[in-house]
Amino acid sequence: MGYTLIQKDFYRESGQWLSSFEIWKKCINPNLHFIYVLRKAQKYYNKPVLGEFWKFVLRHYQIKYGYQIYPETEIGEGFYLGHWGSLVINPKVKIGKNCNIAQGVTIGQQNRGKLQGFPTISDEVWIGANAVIVGGITVGSNVLIAPNSYINFDVPANSVVMGNPGTIYPNERATEAYINHKV
Template structure:
């Protein structure tokens, strides 16, 4: 778990000091999120779990982000700006992801099926992006602001506008996803 926390911390300007990282709102929220999702309420660390869960709940209200505890998030997650970031429980998120404010990653409620997106590694999601249905977003993807996406996106692609124009590009996230933690 500390490897993942260190990778997240590194994404915030190559920080190495945990206390300095906790001054960053995005990292603070992510730190408490990871701690709460790691420890169960009735374990030996149950008291710490309850305190951290309460702190996480306060941060949800303070920053306006709702990322459920059981959401799978890979290492190196970076929240650029806070404000109305909403996720579904079943979303799977890969490594080295950047996400901005007013982003929704939801599910499609079709009859008995409730299906959610899966997002792989090195994906940059700009502000105002909405993702729905069972879509796969593969590696090295850059999505421009205010994009509504409900189709699969191949590797090495640039997604433009709300009309969803996909342009294949060699390395679209170069210069956008920085400070990747090397293990």
């Protein structure tokens, strides 16, 4: 059976494949509710009536829950928001599959310098609370970014990054037990 993008996102939370009704029941959780609305806004983004409806609904929940994530942001399947609260992701950022993002994170644009641009986050990246990731950089797969880290440089795959400025520590098991229920 082919699962929908929303089902894959919700699978990350529980490790169970859910029906549409079961997904609605889980929408009492603000994180999951926001992901549901975001995915609907992404799905209907270029549709005249449904697109405007879902963008309006998304804007309401951006304000209510404190998430600045936009429908044009490319986000892979298995997206997981670990905690409710302030989160800013530039619309031009690209995020791979099975990524976890905690509260207080900023993933944004750098306006000048050699790394001017927007980050690309690869698959299976865990981003801890209050981390800041900026610039035209790439974060490789299987990377754990520790809470309160500042990243404005490329991060190789299979790494843990800590601190401000961030320091890279190679680790083949960087996200083991941090990213669960992969799709």
